[in-house]
Amino acid sequence: MEIKIKSLKFDADEKLIAYVEKKVSRLEKFHDGAAVAEVTLSLLPDHENKNVKLQIHIPGEEMIIERNADRFEEAVTSCVDAMKEKLTRAKEKRDEA
Numbered sequence: 791m792e793i794k795i796k797s798l799k800f801d802a803d804e805k806l807i808a809y810v811e812k813k814v815s816r817l818e819k820f821h822d823g824a825a826v827a828e829v830t831l832s833l834l835p836d837h838e839n840k841n842v843k844l845q846i847h848i849p850g851e852e853m854i855i856e857r858n859a860d861r862f863e864e865a866v867t868s869c870v871d872a873m874k875e876k877l878t879r880a881k882e883k884r885d886e887a
Contacts, residue, residue, distance in 0.1 A: 791818040791827055798832035806831070806862055813870045814844065820877040823848040823884075829869075831862055844869040848880065 793814050795807055802810075814827050830843040838858040842865035846853045855872045859865035 791815060791824055794826065794828045796828070796830045798830065800831075800833055802831055802862075809863055810866055813866050817846065817870060817873055817877060820874050821846075821848055821881045824877065829866075834858065840865050842866050842869050844873055846873060846877070848877075851880065853877070853880070 791814075793811050795802065795810055810829050810831070814829060817827065818824055824846050826847045828843075828845040828847075830841075830845075832841045832843075833839055834841050836858075838860055840860065840862045841856065841858050842862060843854065843856045844866075853873065853876050855869045855876065857865045857868040857872070859868065
């Protein structure tokens with residue numbers, strides 16, 4: 791799976807990029823059609839100001855999960871967990887058809 795990481799309004803350090811790649815790469819095993827994952831990291835002005843948007847492109851569908859947290863790692867983990875469930879449901883639905 792190709793993983794594209796964008797950071798808006800700040801420069802993500804190597805540790806954060808490595809963490810994102812490690813977590814997101816695990817999603818590949820939940821849906822064999824997932825070829826490209828886009829992760830957008832951004833800072834927001836409010837309290838939980840770390841925003842992560844995870845997009846996965848599968849044939850015929852684009853799945854998007856977005857989460858806010860105090861730390862990017864928390865938001866990434868939350869996005870990945872939610873995306874696992876979404877990918878699993880999509881695969882089961884496809885296999886039933």
